[in-house]
Amino acid sequence: xxxxxxxxxxxxxxxxxxxxxxxxxxxxxxxxxxxxxxxxxxxxxxxxxxxxxxxxxxxxxxxxxxxxxxxxxxxxxxxxxxxxxxxxxxxxxxxxxxxxxxxxxxxxxxxxxxxxxxxxxxxxxxxxxxxxxxxxxxxxxxxxxxxxxxxxxxxxxxxxxxxxxxxxxxxxxxxxxxxxxxxxxxxxxxxxxxxxxxxxxxxxxxxxxxxxxxxxxxxxxxxxxxxxxxxxxxxxxxxxxxxxxxxxxxxxxxxxxxxxxxxxxxxxxxxxxxxxxxxxxxxxxxxxxxxxxxxxxxxxxxxxxxxxxxxxxxxxxxxxxxxxxxxxxxxxxxxxxxxxxxxxxxxxxxxxxxxxxxxxxxxxxxxxxxxxxxxxxxxxxxxxxxxxxxxx
Numbered sequence: 092x093x094x095x096x097x098x099x100x101x102x103x104x105x106x107x108x109x110x111x112x113x114x115x116x117x118x119x120x121x122x123x124x125x126x127x128x129x130x131x132x133x134x135x136x137x138x139x140x141x142x143x144x145x146x147x148x149x150x151x152x153x154x155x156x157x158x159x160x161x162x163x164x165x166x167x168x169x170x171x172x173x174x175x176x177x178x179x180x181x182x183x184x185x186x187x188x189x190x191x192x193x194x195x196x197x198x199x200x201x202x203x204x205x206x207x208x209x210x211x212x213x214x215x216x217x218x219x220x221x222x223x224x225x226x227x228x229x230x231x232x233x234x235x236x237x238x239x240x241x242x243x244x245x246x247x248x249x250x251x252x253x254x255x256x257x258x259x260x261x262x263x264x265x266x267x268x269x270x271x272x273x274x275x276x277x278x279x280x281x282x283x284x285x286x287x288x289x290x291x292x293x294x295x296x297x298x299x300x301x302x303x304x305x306x307x308x309x310x311x312x313x314x315x316x317x318x319x320x321x322x323x324x325x326x327x328x329x330x331x332x333x334x335x336x337x338x339x340x341x342x343x344x345x346x347x348x349x350x351x352x353x354x355x356x357x358x359x360x361x362x363x364x365x366x367x368x369x370x371x372x373x374x375x376x377x378x379x380x381x382x383x384x385x386x387x388x389x390x391x392x393x394x395x396x397x398x399x400x401x402x403x404x405x406x407x408x409x410x411x412x413x414x415x416x417x418x419x420x421x422x423x424x425x426x427x428x429x430x431x432x433x434x435x436x437x438x439x440x441x442x443x444x445x446x447x448x449x450x451x452x453x454x455x456x457x458x459x460x461x462x463x464x465x466x467x468x469x470x471x472x473x474x475x476x477x478x479x480x481x482x483x
Contacts, residue, residue: 094467095340097165104342106142106157107173111347113142114150114180118187127296129435131183134295134348136333147184154181172478175203175353176344183351194399197438201351203475204445208396209389214415217386221417224382228375238383238418245309245376249283252304255313256281260300263314263322266369271323271466274330279321288429291316293325295348300326305422311380318365325362328470335471345473351439354473360446361469364454368466386417387427388443395431395440405432449476457482 096104115132124130144150154177161173182200185191191200198206218234225237232240247255260279267273280299287303294301300320302308318324329348335341349355363384366372372381394412397403403411405428412424431437457465468482 094464094471096169096342096472100164100166100169101339101342103157103160103164103173104344106160107176108137108139108343108347109142110150110153110157110177111180111344111349112139113144113153114147114183115349116141117144117147117150117184121187131351132347132349134329135346136295136329137336137343137346139343139347147188151181151184154184168474168478168481169472171481172353172473172475175475175477176473179203179351179353194396194438197351198441201353201438202356202442202445203353203477204356204441204449206441208392208441209444210393214386214389214393217382217389218415218417221379221382221386224375224379228379234417241376241379242307242309242418245311247308247310247313249304249308252302252308252313253281253283255310256300256302256317259314259317260321263317263369263371266371267322267327270368270462271327271331271470272334274334277330279326288426288433290423290426291320293320293329295326295329298326303422303426305420305426307418307420307422309380311376312383314371314377315363315366315380315384318369318371319362322365323368324365325358328358328361331470332472341471342473345471350436353475355439355442356446356449356476357469357474357479358446359442360448360450360476363443363447364450367451367454383417383419385444385447386415387419387423388447390415391427391431391440392444394427395437398431399434399437445476449479453479453482 112132112135115130118131127133142153158174158177161177162170164170164173179201182191186197191197195206198204222234222237225241230237230240257280264273278298281302282299283302283304285303285305290303290306292301302316332341332345336343336346366377372378390412394408397408397411409424409428412427416423431440465482469479
């Protein structure tokens with residue numbers, strides 16, 4: 092079934108897209124950032140022109156008007172989504188004027204997600220489940236001994252990562268073609284780097300996925316990254332939203348990728364659900380890897396809270412990550428520290444864990460016969476955690 096937006100909503104999406112680019116332009120003018128990936132908007136697939144704002148206050152005035160207009164849109168999920176998107180942008184302007192110093196407020200208002208970090212009790216529950224699963228897979232000893240042995244058994248050496256990823260992308264693309272319309276003649280390739288403040292990055296403009304080889308990487312982790320970053324994850328999200336706009340069924344704002352935004356959590360949650368979308372979980376090793384990813388995402392929220400709210404020294408935060416990390420090694424600790432140390436990305440770390448919480452339960456209640464409609468709903472338009480719930 093086609094979820095075509097109304098003409099009214101498509102016209103409104105143009106105003107929102109231009110407003111988003113206008114706030115990005117203010118941010119770049121203020122900071123001097125010129126690199127695409129340093130901005131509020133990190134991808135502009137349709138060359139959207141920015142609205143001309145003289146100040147953050149002027150942008151906020153316009154965004155308040157747009158939020159009111161959003162309430163008159165005919166689609167219930169778009170009324171909710173656009174009201175939240177305008178709030179995200181308005182709040183970003185507040186932050187840039189030093190009027191939103193609290194990390195909890197930034198997470199709540201940028202991402203529209205629960206700002207509470209993962210508690211030690213929640214982390215202990217995760218660790219207990221991981222311990223049990225590793226035991227089921229035949230590993231003995233402490234949790235650290237079990238995860239170390241599991242990683243070594245499934246290790247992919249750094250010089251084999253690129254070839255392994257390229258091979259996995261072939262299978263992931265084949266499987267994705269069974270559930271989504273693939274772009275003809277449009278492919279991704281893999282490149283590897285060292286020292287980046289990320290595990291992996293989807294560089295849509297250059298059609299490449301960049302893998303940081305500093306963390307310990309397993310076969311199962313690389314499968315997760317293929318599904319998250321490429322098929323059916325970010326590459327397909329970008330491609331299908333762009334095509335929806337070009338075909339007149341989706342909004343212009345869908346051609347943008349925006350950080351610290353109401354769409355950030357579902358952007359990451361949909362990508363994290365990629366293996367499940369493809370029915371590609373093969374045995375307990377994939378389930379172990381999936382739980383490891385969830386724990387790592389939860390730890391990121393706790394570490395950011397410690398750094399930016401509790402004021403812990405970097406060494407304390409590093410020790411916390413090192414003590415609680417379910418594998419990944421020093422490379423993972425270092426790239427998480429690099430990520431959360433950037434004030435412009437510190438709130439964004441919550442989009443991964445909270446995104447999983449927002450997307451996974453929705454997927455689990457979608458009947459198999461309804462999956463095509465669900466995929467159209469989530470790939471043709473942007474969503475917040477809350478608007479995602481309106482699918483039925």
